[in-house]
Amino acid sequence: MEQPSAEPFILILEENPEQVLLIQNAFQADEISCRVTAIADGAEALNFLHRREQHHNAERPDLILLNLHLPERNGREILEDLKSSDRLRRIPVVILTDSDDEEDIFNSYALQGNSYVIKSGDSDRLHQIVQRIKGFWLGIVTLPIE
Numbered sequence: 001m002e003q004p005s006a007e008p009f010i011l012i013l014e015e016n017p018e019q020v021l022l023i024q025n026a027f028q029a030d031e032i033s034c035r036v037t038a039i040a041d042g043a044e045a046l047n048f049l050h051r052r053e054q055h056h057n058a059e060r061p062d063l064i065l066l067n068l069h070l071p072e073r074n075g076r077e078i079l080e081d082l083k084s085s086d087r088l089r090r091i092p093v094v095i096l097t098d099s100d101d102e103e104d105i106f107n108s109y110a111l112q113g114n115s116y117v118i119k120s121g122d123s124d125r126l127h128q129i130v131q132r133i134k135g136f137w138l139g140i141v142t143l144p145i146e
Contacts, residue, residue, distance in 0.1 A: 008035070008143065009037070009060075009061050010034050011045075011061035012037070012038040012065045013040075013042070014038060014065070015041070015069065017040070019119070020038040022127060022130070023130050025127070026126075026127045026131050027130065030131070030134075032139055041070060041071050041073075042073030042077065042078055044072070045070070046078060049061075049082065049085075050085075060087075060091070062091070062092075062143045063092050063094065065094050066079060066095050066113075068095060069099070075097065079112070080111050089112075091144075092137060093113050094114060094115050094116075094137070095113045095117065096130075096133070097119060117129060
């Protein structure tokens with residue numbers, strides 16, 4: 001079992017660099033301290049999570065924000081992979097995407113995503129959404145240690 005770090009480690013899987021910056025800023029905006037890393041490519045994300053290739057020392061995230069629309073491997077594939085892994089399945093995964101498609105929502109929960117949040121195109125609204133995600137997952141919930 002891995003020892004918890006002093007600060008939660010958040011992994012953002014998002015291909016849009018502008019939204020990554022907004023999400024990172026929202027996570028750094030208050031007194032709840034955390035570390036944030038972003039990866040824009042699905043295949044790279046899986047290499048990071050499974051500690052393959054150049055990521056052999058990658059830290060296990062405490063929380064993942066996952067966009068369904070990623071290049072190489074999409075969010076559904078990543079979620080399915082995570083939840084089928086004994087080592088990774090307990091990491092909470094928040095689907096943070098622009099899709100309001102009922103099939104995407106249903107499939108995300110069927111694959112054991114922990115929540116499904118539709119992103120706003122408005123930067124102020126997106127900041128508020130991420131602040132609420134952070135407040136819930138880092139301020140209220142007790143995250144699993146593993």
